[in-house]
Amino acid sequence: MTTPRPTRLGLLDTLRVGVVGLRARRARVVLSALGIAIGIATMVAVVGLSTSSRADLMAKLDRLGTNLLTAEAGKDALGHEVKLPKSAVAMVERIGPVEHATATGNVDARIRRSDVVPEERTAGVTAQAARPDLLRALGAEVDRGVWLNLANERLPVTVLGSLAAERMGITEPGEKIMMNDQDVVVVGILAPVELVPNLDRVALVGFPAAEKYLGFDGHPTTIFERSTDSSVADVRAVLARSVNPGGEGSVKVSRPSDALAAKAAADEGLTALMLGLGAIALLVGGVGVANTMVISVLERRREIGLRRALGATRTAIRVQFLTESLLLSALGGATGALLGVAATLVFASVQSWTPVIPPAALAAAFAATLTTGALAGLYPAARAARMHPTAALNAT
Numbered sequence: 001m002t003t004p005r006p007t008r009l010g011l012l013d014t015l016r017v018g019v020v021g022l023r024a025r026r027a028r029v030v031l032s033a034l035g036i037a038i039g040i041a042t043m044v045a046v047v048g049l050s051t052s053s054r055a056d057l058m059a060k061l062d063r064l065g066t067n068l069l070t071a072e073a074g075k076d077a078l079g080h081e082v083k084l085p086k087s088a089v090a091m092v093e094r095i096g097p098v099e100h101a102t103a104t105g106n107v108d109a110r111i112r113r114s115d116v117v118p119e120e121r122t123a124g125v126t127a128q129a130a131r132p133d134l135l136r137a138l139g140a141e142v143d144r145g146v147w148l149n150l151a152n153e154r155l156p157v158t159v160l161g162s163l164a165a166e167r168m169g170i171t172e173p174g175e176k177i178m179m180n181d182q183d184v185v186v187v188g189i190l191a192p193v194e195l196v197p198n199l200d201r202v203a204l205v206g207f208p209a210a211e212k213y214l215g216f217d218g219h220p221t222t223i224f225e226r227s228t229d230s231s232v233a234d235v236r237a238v239l240a241r242s243v244n245p246g247g248e249g250s251v252k253v254s255r256p257s258d259a260l261a262a263k264a265a266a267d268e269g270l271t272a273l274m275l276g277l278g279a280i281a282l283l284v285g286g287v288g289v290a291n292t293m294v295i296s297v298l299e300r301r302r303e304i305g306l307r308r309a310l311g312a313t314r315t316a317i318r319v320q321f322l323t324e325s326l327l328l329s330a331l332g333g334a335t336g337a338l339l340g341v342a343a344t345l346v347f348a349s350v351q352s353w354t355p356v357i358p359p360a361a362l363a364a365a366f367a368a369t370l371t372t373g374a375l376a377g378l379y380p381a382a383r384a385a386r387m388h389p390t391a392a393l394n395a396t
Contacts, residue, residue: 104222
């Protein structure tokens with residue numbers, strides 16, 4: 001006579017038993033799955049939003065270019081302000097790889113909305129002289145009105161940065177402001193200049209007009225140059241010496257796009273922090289799942305004892321409760337992934353970003369969900385499997 005072998009449940013039967021176990025405790029299942037969902041939603045949203053933000057930032061860098069260098073007048077060894085030569089732009093243009101060079105110069109002028117405003121109330125707006133080719137070098141645009149050109153750069157007209165226009169209360173070109181005691185007509189308002197944001201706070205006038213009406217000495221303060229991408233490092237090495245021969249130590253050379261690249265790096269650090277918070281939320285959700293499964297084992301001791309008495313093996317009991325734990329976590333993970341994707345799509349659309357959700361992030365989130373479910377279900381499953389059929393049936 002052969003000893004009968006215990007019957008093993010198939011995969012579909014195991015899943016069906018697990019689903020029945022969860023459906024019997026719907027309220028508790030929903031609350032436990034919610035903890036998992038919050039953790040997964042946080043992780044997916046953080047990765048999606050940070051990836052979308054970086055993609056938008058990198059697109060801006062590609063559009064604006066990383067080949068812009070600036071050379072700015074500093075101070076000498078005695079702490080005195082250095083004046084760059086008037087021929088600085090021409091000298092920079094002689095550098096072989098340089099494709100374009102232009103300049104701005106600080107102008108000592110008090111800017112007011114009108115002559116009835118006290119002279120000391122300048123609204124935080126400063127004046128700079130600019131060349132007509134400045135916008136082309138910076139990749140900037142005029143939001144309203146026109147830019148400086150060869151016809152109006154000699155006239156008492158100005159183009160305001162976006163923030164300067166807001167502070168002065170200027171909404172449309174054609175209005176007048178005061179620079180020192182000179183009436184100046186606003187002919188244009190710039191869109192925000194992403195590479196050189198300090199230009200958003202200034203009033204720009206032509207070099208000839210600044211010299212004629214505002215006492216400008218004609219010396220540039222900042223040189224902007226663009227060169228080929230492959231030669232940026234070489235140009236950077238000789239730019240200060242070309243701008244101010246013999247006084248290169250007083251010239252500060254920088255690349256504005258580095259600030260945007262640093263911002264992307266800062267975003268990565270913030271992403272790591274937020275992912276840590278998401279992992280903590282996921283851990284808390286896992287504790288909730290473990291708690292639910294432990295209580296489920298205690299409440300279902302008679303069921304476990306009956307199944308054992310009818311021939312269910314310890315392995316079958318262990319697999320049953322582990323399956324319930326995995327299904328509970330998968331339910332929370334799927335819900336959380338959907339919530340995270342929805343949050344990314346909504347927020348990206350509000351920020352005018354192109355939403356980017358890496359498939360690897362979704363795969364990692366689901367893997368984390370299953371891992372959490374497996375770990376949370378190990379102890380309850382083992383505890384259920386160790387129950388003796390007689391003791392379980394006699395439990396009150």
